[in-house]
Amino acid sequence: MxxxxxxxxxxxxxxxxxxxxxxxxSNAAEDVLQAMTSPLLGHLHPEFLKIMDEVKEGIQYVFQTKNKLTFAISGTGHAGMECALVNLLEPGDRLLVVDIGFWANRATDMAERCGATVQRVTEPPGKAVDAATLEKAIESYRPHVVFVVQGESSTGVCQPLEKFGSICHKHGALLVVDTVASLGGAEFYADRLEVDCVYSATQKCLNAPPSLAPISFSERALEKIKKRTKKVQSYYLDAELLGNYWGCFDEPRRYHHTGMISSVYALRAALARLAAExxxxxxxxxxxxxxxxxxxxxxxxxxxxxxxxxxxxxxxxxxxxxxxxxxxxxxxxxxxxxxxxxxxxxxxxxxxxxxxxxxxxxxxxxxxxxxxxxxxxxxxxxxxx
Amino acid sequence: MxxxxxxxxxxxxxxxxxxxxxxxxSNAAEDVLQAMTSPLLGHLHPEFLKIMDEVKEGIQYVFQTKNKLTFAISGTGHAGMECALVNLLEPGDRLLVVDIGFWANRATDMAERCGATVQRVTEPPGKAVDAATLEKAIESYRPHVVFVVQGESSTGVCQPLEKFGSICHKHGALLVVDTVASLGGAEFYADRLEVDCVYSATQKCLNAPPSLAPISFSERALEKIKKRTKKVQSYYLDAELLGNYWGCFDEPRRYHHTGMISSVYALRAALARLAAExxxxxxxxxxxxxxxxxxxxxxxxxxxxxxxxxxxxxxxxxxxxxxxxxxxxxxxxxxxxxxxxxxxxxxxxxxxxxxxxxxxxxxxxxxxxxxxxxxxxxxxxxxxx
The missing domain is CATH 3.90.1150.10 (Aspartate Aminotransferase, domain 1)
Incomplete structure (x- = not known):
């Protein structure tokens, strides 16, 4: 040696x-931790696919969406953010970032790594951006995608989202919402708010260990993904490939990557807790x-x-x-x-x-x-x- | 609702x-599963940073390397492959893929998403590529990076790696080795073999759940990363940022993402098992x-x-x-x-x-x-x- x-x-x-x-x-719930001691299954075994289906339904519930392209990324909240941006942005696209704290920097960094150009609409720490200000910024910048964090964990602000979706759609932009720090702790209705992509994480209100990033894409978002001229720059975070593995489309599932079996057990237990509450x-x-x-x-x-x-x-x-x-x-x-x-x-x-x-x-x-x-x-x- | x-x-x-x-x-060891029931710590708490340091030492041991840039990616083996390629390839770079089965396709797919051009040196299923054939291919294609899978899980071949490192270096190429299916089950000495990047996964010979991808970069690889003209296209898989979080450099650790606390506990237990054996x-x-x-x-x-x-x-x-x-x-x-x-x-x-x-x-x-x-x-x- x-x-x-x-x-x-x-x-x-x-x-x-x-x-x-x-x-x-946050602390993890005892039954969520215990769920991870269940024996491993294969990542394409029918019993595991059924658990994935159940987790998918649970994620649709917590996001309040009927989006078929709903699943959990095998990565933490940051992987959720990256998945949203790499799939929805192509090189040269314009991203408008609602900047009310730290997370605007992260989204900007990731979007620039996708070859997108970024502008921001900014309010000082402790404040939120209102719908009229957002619309003015959209009119002037004409973004392809608008990025906003609901629970801005650097300032403690819960960014109101009313009208954000309809304003984006009126101007042909997609709306991405980060709910990592807010999901389960603040009202959120993806479909009602016309959100095109929402993601979260497991280690906050879900009381599970950090490991997976629940995510969901609207039909409008999926359409944009299907029309891409260039492949998504990340294979690991390619939403169409992940959607196939998670059984989101009417087609046979293919091996994309080895799902995080134990973490999916934990997420199922966490979603079951929240659904029961x-x-x-x-x-x-x-x-x-x-x-x-x-x-x-x-x-x-x-x-x-x-x-x-x-x-x-x-x-x-x-x-x-x-x-x-x-x-x-x-x-x-x-x-x-x-x-x-x-x-x-x-x-x-x-x-x-x-x-x-x-x-x-x-x-x-x-x-x-x-x-x-x-x-x-x-x-x-x-x-x- | x-x-x-x-x-x-x-x-x-x-x-x-x-x-x-x-x-x-594979099946997970009982003590590895039990390790995940330990209470969560914060991803920057000193007790957790110490566990990360211990995991890092364990990874250096299983890879048989002294590389300082050694850590575990918060993602599965596929994330390991993507991390290796996005960090070591820039758009326009040439990648030579040793093609002895399925994994050559995956590496090709990912490399093309990085904007690299790919050529292959191929042997039919059940065979391996020998050092002389590799050198000929390198001489003709002049790749920046050579990719090879040690344990080709689609064919059951254990690709010999003797001389691969020195041949690559003689011709100015970096050597990436995938040990997902072989680590702990076949001889591997990263430093002795002059490997520039090696990654693996947790769910094979380590008998842990799929969740993390141990990875290590040589000084030569780190030098190439430092000289990049363009940022790594993935924030989540940026080796320098991850190396900082994992304490690989002499600098204060910064928050990069929320580490997979429970999975790191599991990996520590798995590495401890292997070190004891x-x-x-x-x-x-x-x-x-x-x-x-x-x-x-x-x-x-x-x-x-x-x-x-x-x-x-x-x-x-x-x-x-x-x-x-x-x-x-x-x-x-x-x-x-x-x-x-x-x-x-x-x-x-x-x-x-x-x-x-x-x-x-x-x-x-x-x-x-x-x-x-x-x-x-x-x-x-x-x-x-």
């Missing part, structure tokens, strides 16, 4: 239990519980970063860091107690804390615990000033 | 236990046990498809279908007994069976069971002719 077996693999890993109240991953009830639960968080924050003298309450994401709350407080030190103090709360991201670094209450983590006990821990950490800092 | 909760998610999934002796996924011993075990399979096959009157025993993959055996036998019916009969054996793939459909004995599935009991089942299925068919 040129390279000896590593000594570090002789001992078990150190995996402490933490309460994950950052922007994700009910999507409406899940969203209402987040809205009810986040009110408790607002009250708790108010009690300890801090305020939500997003001033307009209607624009706040019910499953991820951003909190303005008071003057003179070291934001990172508060996070470190909480982490030492096994509670994760995160700082800002991109444009909001140092300006805010991010408290995620995703899915099963949205409950009174967690909220009381994190508020009490923050209260103590803040008092401790003030005491030392 | 426009779309009601799916009724199919109300009952538990049907997941029968099967002995997976096809070309993969020892890579040499693992390979020798496959070689010893496959001899039992050859004897068993001979006893029931069928023969390996690959005639030159030195070219046979020790972990995946292809068997020629005797004249007059319905290959698919034999597979169906075995599957009805809970044993998976596969038919051909691509150029070998209908011509052979594929029997995978990957990792822990390489043992005398499994081999006896599959041989006995094939014997009965063949006798049954002959009886009905």
């Amino acid at each position: 040129d390279v000896p077996p590593p000594a570090c693999l002789k001992s078990p890993p150190n995996i402490p239990h933490k309460l994950l109240l950052g922007p994700g991953p 009910g999507l409406d009830e899940a969203v209402q639960k987040h809205k009810r519980n986040v009110q408790l968080l607002y009250i708790g924050l108010d009690d300890i003298g801090v305020s939500p970063f997003v001033q307009d309450e209607k624009l706040r994401l019910p499953c991820l709350t951003t909190v303005a860091v008071p003057e003179g407080i070291d934001a990172k030190q508060v996070c470190d103090t909480l982490m030492s107690q096994g509670i994760e709360v995160a700082g800002g991201l991109g444009p909001t670094v140092g300006k805010l804390w991010r408290i995620g209450t995703f899915g099963m983590n949205s409950n009174e006990a967690n909220i009381k615990r994190v508020v009490a821990a923050m209260k103590a950490a803040l008092a401790d800092q003030k005491h030392h000033i | 426009d779309v009601p909760p799916p009724a199919c998610l109300k009952s538990p999934p049907n997941i029968p236990h099967k002995l997976l002796l096809g070309p993969g996924p 020892g890579l040499d011993e693992a390979v020798q075990k496959h070689k010893r046990n496959v001899q039992l399979l050859y004897i068993g096959l001979d006893d029931i009157g069928v023969s390996p498809f690959v005639q030159d025993e030195k070219l046979r993959l020790p972990c995946l055996t292809t068997v020629a279908v005797p004249e007059g036998i319905d290959a698919k019916q034999v597979c169906d009969t075995l599957m009805s007994q809970g044993i998976e054996v596969a038919g051909g793939l691509g150029p070998t459909v209908g011509k052979l069976w594929r029997i995978g004995t990957f990792g822990m599935n390489s043992n005398e009991a499994n081999i006896k069971r599959v041989v006995a089942a094939m014997k009965a299925a063949l006798a049954d068919q002959k009886h009905h002719i």
Whole structure:
């Protein structure tokens, strides 16, 4: 052997239990983790194809869509974003990015790697873009595709989407919506909103491990894909090939890649949990519980970063860091107690804390615990000033 | 709700236990599955970064490399192939594909999506390309990159790689090796063989669920990546960004994507198993046990498809279908007994069976069971002719 077996693999890993109240991953549900211990099946065995079909139905439910081209990508939320963009953009296409935070940069980076040109319509952190502003930007830029994030996790804004779909379609553009941080925690109706492509991830409100990216394309989006003059630049993320493997078309399934068997089991369990709770009830639960968080924050003298309450994401709350407080030190103090709360991201670094209450983590006990821990950490800092 | 909760998610999934002796996924080890039930950590928590470091060391061990740019892609083996090609090819580059079966098509498809031009050096199914033939093809085509599959799972050939690296380097080409179906089941020494990029998958000899693609790039490969004139077309598979997240360079880690926490736990457990067994011993075990399979096959009157025993993959055996036998019916009969054996793939459909004995599935009991089942299925068919 040129390279000896590593000594570090002789001992078990150190995996402490933490309460994950950052922007994700959230904690995974016990039955979702247990689902992954089921024996593996082959990626084209009929029993596994049936599970894929069931997962597909579950994804249609959480997206509220009847789109036939609905499946889960064998990759995380970022793979979902890349799948949306590589399939819907051809070199030279124009993409309009609704820029209300960090995720606009990611989408821009990916779109430019597709050879698209990108313009943005921007609002400052904590604000959202309104429909009239969007329409003006579309009229001036004439994009092929419009990209918007519903749950902007860097600012805690829940971007309203009413009329976005119809405005895009009036001007011949497709609408892509990122629901990674919002799905299951804020209202979303893909078909009603006329969304052409929506994707999400598994590690937020679904309380599953990060692994798959549920995605769905409208008929209008599929039409554009079919009319492409150039192959999709990624084989792994080619929506038509993936749609075939996921049985979305009336044709025999072909081997595209080896599906992530155990992760699909986990996603099925997570979707079953959400379906049993009910999507409406899940969203209402987040809205009810986040009110408790607002009250708790108010009690300890801090305020939500997003001033307009209607624009706040019910499953991820951003909190303005008071003057003179070291934001990172508060996070470190909480982490030492096994509670994760995160700082800002991109444009909001140092300006805010991010408290995620995703899915099963949205409950009174967690909220009381994190508020009490923050209260103590803040008092401790003030005491030392 | 426009779309009601799916009724199919109300009952538990049907997941029968099967002995997976096809070309993969193989069965997963129980402790590897159990590792996935550990609580989630954040993708940038120090405890998780330590686990990533340990996984990285384990991957360096199984690849037998000291390459610093070594990590696991959050995607399956196909994502590994795509990562290798999108990072090492720029538009207009020439790729030479060693074509000894199905995988040459996949690599060609992906490379063309990168804007590269592809030529092949081909041998018929069951054969391998020798070093002199490769050198002649390189001299005539002058490729920037040479792609070769070590374990050609469509034919059962283990492609010899001696001198491939030095020949490539003599002519200024980089060498990419796919070890998806061979790693842990056939000798492989990345550094000794002068391999510039090697990738694999988790669901074969590692006995983990399909989810991650271990990958490693040499200094020479990294140099080419650094000199690219155009960004890598995939953000998700950008090796330099991934290398940063995996702590491969002396720089602070940045958030690239949300790592597949539970899958990384599983991979760590799988690598720990292999390190405890020892890579040499693992390979020798496959070689010893496959001899039992050859004897068993001979006893029931069928023969390996690959005639030159030195070219046979020790972990995946292809068997020629005797004249007059319905290959698919034999597979169906075995599957009805809970044993998976596969038919051909691509150029070998209908011509052979594929029997995978990957990792822990390489043992005398499994081999006896599959041989006995094939014997009965063949006798049954002959009886009905």
